[in-house]
Amino acid sequence: MTQLKTETRGxxxxxxxxxxxxxxxxxxxxxxxxxxxxxxPIKKLLEQRKAQLEALGKMTTxxxxxxxxxxxxxxxxxxxxxxxxxxxxADDYVEKNLDLNELLVQKPAATFFVxxxxxxxxxxxxxxxDILVVDRSIEVTPGKIVICAxxxxxxxxxxxxxxxxxxxxxxxxxxxDIILHDELEMVVWGVVTNVIHSL
Amino acid sequence: MTQLKTETRGxxxxxxxxxxxxxxxxxxxxxxxxxxxxxxPIKKLLEQRKAQLEALGKMTTxxxxxxxxxxxxxxxxxxxxxxxxxxxxADDYVEKNLDLNELLVQKPAATFFVxxxxxxxxxxxxxxxDILVVDRSIEVTPGKIVICAxxxxxxxxxxxxxxxxxxxxxxxxxxxDIILHDELEMVVWGVVTNVIHSL
DNA sequence: TGTTTTGAAATATGTACAAATATCAAAACT
DNA sequence: AGTTTTGATATTTGTACATATTTCAAAACA
Numbered sequence: 001m002t003q004l005k006t007e008t009r010g011x012x013x014x015x016x017x018x019x020x021x022x023x024x025x026x027x028x029x030x031x032x033x034x035x036x037x038x039x040x041p042i043k044k045l046l047e048q049r050k051a052q053l054e055a056l057g058k059m060t061t062x063x064x065x066x067x068x069x070x071x072x073x074x075x076x077x078x079x080x081x082x083x084x085x086x087x088x089x090a091d092d093y094v095e096k097n098l099d100l101n102e103l104l105v106q107k108p109a110a111t112f113f114v115x116x117x118x119x120x121x122x123x124x125x126x127x128x129x130d131i132l133v134v135d136r137s138i139e140v141t142p143g144k145i146v147i148c149a150x151x152x153x154x155x156x157x158x159x160x161x162x163x164x165x166x167x168x169x170x171x172x173x174x175x176x177d178i179i180l181h182d183e184l185e186m187v188v189w190g191v192v193t194n195v196i197h198s199l
Numbered sequence: 200m201t202q203l204k205t206e207t208r209g210x211x212x213x214x215x216x217x218x219x220x221x222x223x224x225x226x227x228x229x230x231x232x233x234x235x236x237x238x239x240p241i242k243k244l245l246e247q248r249k250a251q252l253e254a255l256g257k258m259t260t261x262x263x264x265x266x267x268x269x270x271x272x273x274x275x276x277x278x279x280x281x282x283x284x285x286x287x288x289a290d291d292y293v294e295k296n297l298d299l300n301e302l303l304v305q306k307p308a309a310t311f312f313v314x315x316x317x318x319x320x321x322x323x324x325x326x327x328x329d330i331l332v333v334d335r336s337i338e339v340t341p342g343k344i345v346i347c348a349x350x351x352x353x354x355x356x357x358x359x360x361x362x363x364x365x366x367x368x369x370x371x372x373x374x375x376d377i378i379l380h381d382e383l384e385m386v387v388w389g390v391v392t393n394v395i396h397s398l
Numbered sequence: 399t400g401t402t403t404t405g406a407a408a409t410a411t412g413t414a415c416a417a418a419t420a421t422c423a424a425a426a427c428t
Numbered sequence: 429a430g431t432t433t434t435g436a437t438a439t440t441t442g443t444a445c446a447t448a449t450t451t452c453a454a455a456a457c458a
Binding site: 013016017018019020021022023028029031 | 435436437438439440441442443
């Protein structure tokens with residue numbers, strides 16, 4: 001015969017139980033059926049989402065990470081020559097399939113975009129209104145093109161160091177270099193890895 | 200009492216039953232639990248995948264569509280000024296969240312990538328080794344930058360029409376324009392919408 | 399002999415459910 | 429009075445299962 005224990009701890013009471021939104025995604029989930037080949041990519045995405053939310057929890061500011069995700073998209077990349085007409089897969093025109101996010105974003109949690117203004121970096125292929133891909137995890141060294149806040153103003157320049165003097169160099173003869181002295185408040189946001197130019 | 204019907208059609212036999220891979224994805228599926236905010240995007244992706252596979256069934260050649268999907272990726276886009284340090288969401292530095300595929304690929308089924316060669320289009324911001332985003336669904340009109348096969352050679356130029364004479368113009372004084380005459384076999388692949396430049 | 403109809407079998411798919419996990423107020427302990 | 433332990437409860441989460449769908453060979457038909 002089993003002893004009936006009358007436990008007095010725990011028990012029914014308001015506010016008991018697991019809280020809504022206590023999943024790693026901070027929101028409810030639902031079961032979705034997806035094809036095998038998409039399982040791994042989507043799982044990767046879910047891990048990434050979790051990591052972002054975790055990072056978010058440690059930040060004082062918010063909004064750095066998206067609340068909604070976009071559609072996946074992989075498209076073929078062609079290269080080389082082509083017999084007149086559209087290329088055939090028999091020939092090796094298809095270099096490989098390419099995903100833009102994979103190509104341009106190595107570390108999602110450390111990457112953001114900035115829209116370029118001005119013509120000071122034309123020589124580096126950066127035109128007004130271009131979108132710059134910026135990686136905050138890359139080491140800032142002389143020669144790198146960086147996004148920085150100069151006295152509160154966002155700017156893109158090539159960082160350089162000549163005779164122990166740090167410079168921000170424009171890649172356009174019409175613009176003067178900026179010498180970094182103590183009165184100048186300069187904060188580097190990250191290193192520009194790619195430029196997206198719309199025609 | 201129920202009448203026991205002895206059906207003679209159908210019945211046990213080899214090769215009966217639904218075939219493996221008879222799903223719209225041509226492969227097996229599995230249930231995956233995803234956060235609410237990802238449900239719609241992923242459903243969109245699944246629809247896209249189905250549409251691609253359907254289109255594939257109607258094509259003679261393959262390989263235009265990917266067999267494996269990439270990770271999703273949305274990142275913030277910043278704009279404007281910034282108080283020294285990293286931007287705060289209280290200010291409006293965050294222009295919007297941005298997905299590269301969404302930004303650069305309007306029609307996945309009509310879009311592909313080509314790697315640029317040569318310096319003939321420097322003036323349009325196209326450098327050697329840049330990746331060009333090409334949309335085959337955009338109408339080819341004078342002024343557009345197009346990818347075309349010229350006697351089997353892949354090239355990128357600006358299409359123009361002067362006095363009813365069609366031209367392919369380079370955007371670099373060092374390169375001559377190409378006049379389109381009957382002996383020249385020219386097939387337009389599509390219109391260049393974006394240029395991706397690596398630093 | 400060629401065409402159409404038919405139903406059992408095999409796979410596909412949405413979801414219900416059981417098991418796992420997190421939460422917190424009250425009890426027990428210092 | 430403050431800290432730690434405890435267990436009922438609410439939610440999350442993986443997956444088994446019931447249902448729907450597709451397929452094909454044999455039977456029925458023309």
